[in-house]
Amino acid sequence: MSSTVKANQWLRRFQLDITSNSRRVYANGRQQVEITVTLEPRNGQTISRESLDSLALVQIDDEGIPRVLDQPDLYAHTQRDERFIYHNATGSAPSALLASSSKSIHRRFYVTSKRPGGTLSPIYAAIWMDEDHLFVTNAEPFKSSVVIESIAPALGHKELFRLSVESPLKYKLPSDNLNYWDDEFEESVGYFGFADPRTMVVQSEALATPSSHPIYEMNAWDHALISFQLTNDYSQHRKVTVYEAGQPFTVKSPESDRVHHQRPGHLLIHMYAKRFYNRHYSSSQTKRSIWKVIDQHGNGYEVEFFVAEAGKHVSFKVNASQA
Numbered sequence: 001m002s003s004t005v006k007a008n009q010w011l012r013r014f015q016l017d018i019t020s021n022s023r024r025v026y027a028n029g030r031q032q033v034e035i036t037v038t039l040e041p042r043n044g045q046t047i048s049r050e051s052l053d054s055l056a057l058v059q060i061d062d063e064g065i066p067r068v069l070d071q072p073d074l075y076a077h078t079q080r081d082e083r084f085i086y087h088n089a090t091g092s093a094p095s096a097l098l099a100s101s102s103k104s105i106h107r108r109f110y111v112t113s114k115r116p117g118g119t120l121s122p123i124y125a126a127i128w129m130d131e132d133h134l135f136v137t138n139a140e141p142f143k144s145s146v147v148i149e150s151i152a153p154a155l156g157h158k159e160l161f162r163l164s165v166e167s168p169l170k171y172k173l174p175s176d177n178l179n180y181w182d183d184e185f186e187e188s189v190g191y192f193g194f195a196d197p198r199t200m201v202v203q204s205e206a207l208a209t210p211s212s213h214p215i216y217e218m219n220a221w222d223h224a225l226i227s228f229q230l231t232n233d234y235s236q237h238r239k240v241t242v243y244e245a246g247q248p249f250t251v252k253s254p255e256s257d258r259v260h261h262q263r264p265g266h267l268l269i270h271m272y273a274k275r276f277y278n279r280h281y282s283s284s285q286t287k288r289s290i291w292k293v294i295d296q297h298g299n300g301y302e303v304e305f306f307v308a309e310a311g312k313h314v315s316f317k318v319n320a321s322q323a
Contacts, residue, residue: 006129006133006135007129007133007135007141007142008042008141009042009045010041010042010045010129011039011040011041011042011045011047011135011142012040012041012042012103013038013039013040013104013142014037014038014039014040014125014127014135014137014142014144015037015038015125015137015142015144016035016036016037016038016057016123016124016125016137016144016145016146017035017036017038017146018033018034018035018146018148019034019035019036019108020032020033020034020086020087021086021087022086022087022088023146023147023148023149024087024148024149024150024151025087025111025112025113025148025149025150025151026087026113026150026151026152026153026154026297026298026299027113027114027115027116027117027119027150027151027152027153028112028114028153028297028298028299028300029072029075029112029113029114029298030081030083030084030112030294030298030299030300031084031085031086031087031112031297031298031299032077032080032081032084032086032110032111032112033086033087033110033111033148034080034086034108034109034110035057035076035108035109035110035111035123035146036106036107036108036109037055037057037106037107037108037109037125038104038105038106039052039055039104039105039106039107039127040101040103040104040105041103047105050128051127051128051129051130052105052107052127054126054127054128055107055125055126055127056068056069056076056125056126056127057069057076057109057111057123057124057125057126058123058124058125058126058136059074059121059122059123059124060122060124060136060138066124066126066134066136066138068126069109069111069123072114073113073114073115074111074112074113074114074115074121074148075111075112076109076110076111077109077110077111077112078108078109078110079110080108080110081110083202083203083294083296084202084296084297084298085296085297087151087297088297111123111148112298113148113150114150115150116150116152117150117151117152117153118149118150118151118152119149119150120147120148120149120150121147121148121149121150122145122146122147123145123146123147123148124136124137124138124144124145125137125144153298153299153300154297154299156301156302156318156319156320157318158316158317158318159195160194160195160196160199160301160318161192161193161194161195161301161303161316161318162192162193162194162195163190163191163192163269163314163315163316164190164191164192165188165189165190165191165269165271165314166188166189166190166191166260167188168186168187168188168271169185169186169187169188169251169252169253169256169258169260170184170185170186170253171184171185171253171254171255171256172184172185172255173185173254175276175277175278177278179276179277179278180277181276181277183274183275183276183277184274184275184276185272185273185274185275186272186273187251187270187271187272187273188270188271189251189260189268189269189270189271190268190269190270190271190314191263191266191267191268191269192266192267192268192269192303192305192316193263193265193266193267194265194295199295199296200264200265200295200296201245201265201266201267201293201294201295202245202265202294202295202296203245203292203293203294204244204245204267204291204292204293204294205244205291205292205294206242206244206289206290206291207290207291207292207302208287208288208289208290209242209287209288209289211242211243211244211247212241212243212244212247213241213287214239214240214241214287215240215241215242215286215287215288215289215305215307216238216239216240216285216286216287216307216311217237217238217239217283217284217285218236218237218238218239218283218284218285218310218311219235219236219237219280219281219282219283219284220235220236220237220280220282221233221234221235221279221280221281221282222234222235223279233277233278233279233280234275234277235275235276235277235278235279235280236273236274236275236276236280237272237273237274237276237280238271238272238273238274238310238311238312239271239272239311240269240270240271240272240307240311240314241269241270241272242267242268242269242270242289242291242305243262243267243268243269243270244267244291245265245266245267245293246262246264247262247268248262249261249262249268249270250262251270267291267293269305269314271311271312271314273311273312286307288304289304289305289306290302290303290304290319291303291304291305301318302318302319302320302321303316303317303318303319304316304317304319
């Protein structure tokens with residue numbers, strides 16, 4: 001008995017369809033295309049759990065051998081990564097899928113690509129009926145395939161991003177050592193994200209100094225031999241800290257109702273300064289702040305932050321390396 005006859009006797013339908021809204025996918029290894037495989041047994045037939053577990057997406061190599069999509073450049077996941085949206089094209093589920101019967105079984109796969117931009121990748125489905133019979137949709141009676149188009153990831157440049165710094169919170173608090181002068185504070189918060197409000201940071205990863213660890217710290221002390229201000233010591237402490245997207249953060253002024261929180265889809269940069277009037281010491285330390293920033297399409301960028309003017313100013317650049 002031929003495999004074609006075996007397949008016809010076992011299955012009534014065996015096909016695959018793209019069920020996300022586009023066959024396109026950014027080739028960054030994160031954005032996905034949803035592919036649904038539909039199986040329907042013949043009357044009186046069943047599809048065993050073992051057969052369902054063997055179901056896979058494949059490509060056909062030059063020798064005609066099916067190869068499972070389990071390579072880094074083209075990989076079929078069984079779970080949707082909800083952080084990333086499908087490619088921004090319009091479309092709908094094909095009518096063949098909607099016409100499925102009550103006996104139909106659907107299995108969804110989520111394919112990522114790292115192939116060169118413009119690559120067209122034909123994909124088929126394969127299933128083992130038993131240990132002797134493998135059926136693939138590149139041949140009759142169930143010829144079915146989809147084609148995924150890989151799109152080169154967007155190139156990073158500084159104009160893609162924006163760093164917005166809020167006006168500082170300035171306030172005073174009584175000194176711990178009961179000096180005549182209150183301690184003076186100034187706190188500023190900067191929000192780093194995409195310049196286009198439709199684009200969001202869905203993941204950020206520190207590649208150097210960890211999140212919530214200062215990237216700049218400065219201590220200074222100046223002692224005056226003669227002072228008419230009832231104090232001889234003038235000291236300050238400054239630090240700059242970067243917080244990953246989504247990390248809880250709150251700073252508020254004790255003298256007003258002004259509050260700054262973490263903003264969705266942004267990294268937060270906290271600039272803190274304290275001036276006080278007692279003996280202190282002088283020191284300065286700067287650490288590198290490099291981040292991998294990923295948008296909702298899965299495209300990654302490498303961003304580096306820089307501190308200037310003794311912790312009063314923060315800038316950034318977008319590095320050439322793809323994240």
